Amino acid sequence: MNKKINKSDFKTDWSYSPAPESTDHIKIVKKNDLFINGKFMPPEKGKYFKTINPANEQKLADVAEADKSDVDKAVKAARKAYDKVWSKMDPSERGKYIYRIARLIQERAREFSVIETMDGGKPIRESRDIDIPLVSAHFFYYAGWADKLSYAFPGKQAKPIGVAGQIIPWNFPLLMAAWKLAPALATGNTVVLKPAETTPLTAMKLAEIIQEADLPPGVVNIINGDGKTGRAIVEHEDINKIAFTGSTDVGKMIMKSVAGTGKKYTLELGGKAANIIFEDAAIDQAVEGIIDGIFFNQGHVCCAGSRLFVQESVADTVISKLKDRMESLIVGDPLDKNTDIGAINSKMQLEKIKMYVDIGQKEGGSVHQSSCGLPEKGYWHAPTLFTDVSQSHRIVQEEIFGPVLAIQTFRTVDEVIAKANNTPFGLSGGVWTDKGSKIFQVSKSIRAGVLWANTFNKFDPTSPFGGYKESGMGREGGLEGLMPYVNLV
Ligand code: NAI
Ligand code: MG
DSSP: OOOOOOOOHHHHOOOOOBBBOTTTTOOOOOOOEETTEEEOOTTTTTTTTEETTTTTTTTEEEEEOOOOOHHHHHHHHHHHIIIIIITSOOOHHHHHHHHHHHHHHHHTTTHHHHHHHHHHHHHHIIIEEEEEEHHHHHHHHHHHHHTTHHHHHHTTTEEEOOOOEEEOOOHHHHHHHHHHHHHHHTTEEEEEEETTTTTTTTHHHHHHHHHHOOOTTSOOOOOOSHHHHHHHHOOOTOOOEEEEEEHHHHHHHHHHHHTTTTTTTEEOOOOOEEEEEOOSOOOHHHHHHHHHHGGGGGOTTTTOEEEEEHHHHHHHHHHHHHHHHHHTTBOOHHHTOOOOOOOOSSSSHHHHHHHHHHHHHTTOEEEEOOOOOOOOSOOOOOOOESSSSTSSHHHHHHHHSSSSEEEEEEHHHHHHHHHHHHHSOOOOOEEEOHHHHHHHHHHSSSOOEEEEEEESSOOTSOOOOSSSSOOOOOOOTTGGGGGGGEEEE
């Protein structure tokens, strides 16, 4: 008798066996001190906090909490290194140190990827193939500029500005450290860097590399702590520049705090990007781009394509294909090489995402989630989309920073441009179409720092990144990324 084949048979046939990345060779320091003046030292007050693995809620390590006096110590070390060594050093020598850091990261890429995934919850596929390779690429790229600043700024002399205070978020921990450190060092500045409190571990590994690279003591200081430590850095009077990536709320506080002090600053804040699909787009490719746009890194991405606009004539097709594709996403163990969607970074962030999903439903949106099961321990959220929402819905206006997509439709180019710009943010956007002319029209009409055409979430150290409006100010990456770290004379 012929066996009847039904859909569920295929599902079993095509499911993946577990393929966990091994953690055997990973050494996580159990008690992480502050890295000041080239040495690891305990905090003045002796306070430590723990960092956990959000995929299983297990403690990974203790981390020193820096208070004002530790911040002061770090700034003094950075000032001394600036005055006596780093700003005076021949630029080509500075470049050699940065190249060395880049190479050491490359050599230890696997270790960095595994720790990044354990501490923050992102899939190993992403930390291994995206985060860590981009980290070394950034150091390589800016190492190259160190002795070529006269070509970057023809006819001018580019002078360093002094000590930079750099505060970074938890969504791309080591990558954000690289975005901040590499241009600062290449231009002759010294640094006090503060990682985010849920993801300090790769930055502490970077401190080991900085020691190994023999960077002069005090050129890079890495201290941990929460918002209080961040504020102490921002308010320290001997800091010349603040570089911040994080929430718009904290960005606004920083602006107020540095107003009138003469401190330079760059802010890379939130986003609510429009991802626009025209009827003439390659639909299957666009669906991949939508998935990547909103579900990459669990949606903890400032430039995530969280507002989807689909042209009405293809809306049913796109949404149906999107739902099918969501079913095939693998949610679970971030260390498994097959995993597409890892753990939500923290309990706090998970609660925030759930709150928005509630708000979306209460305001009348229709919710759809993929039917995947979620692990019991740890922080997890299923891939989610909303239809039946409009411009005034909070889930369309506010940054959720999770795997939640809000879908709207449009009929004309002018309409979608108006809708896309109806946001307080202006960080990024995407456009999918077969017509080059439409790409040009849309990308020049959307007020956002980065516009992707027929792709999404592509990063490159040579390309400047940054926002308009409440998404911040200043650019990181590329030649433009040197500007915030120099005075031109
Ligand atoms: P946050 O802005 O509080 O944290 C980012 C960094 O700033 C961390 O290192 C934190 O310790 C530090 N910080 C906090 N308060 C500070 C202060 N007063 N002065 C100086 N530094 C301070 O972001 P949080 O609370 O982790 O996340 C809240 C929301 O912010 C997220 O749900 C998301 O919407 C958004 N966010 C956006 C990011 C982006 O890349 N655009 C990154 C992280 C969060
Ligand atoms: Mg952690």
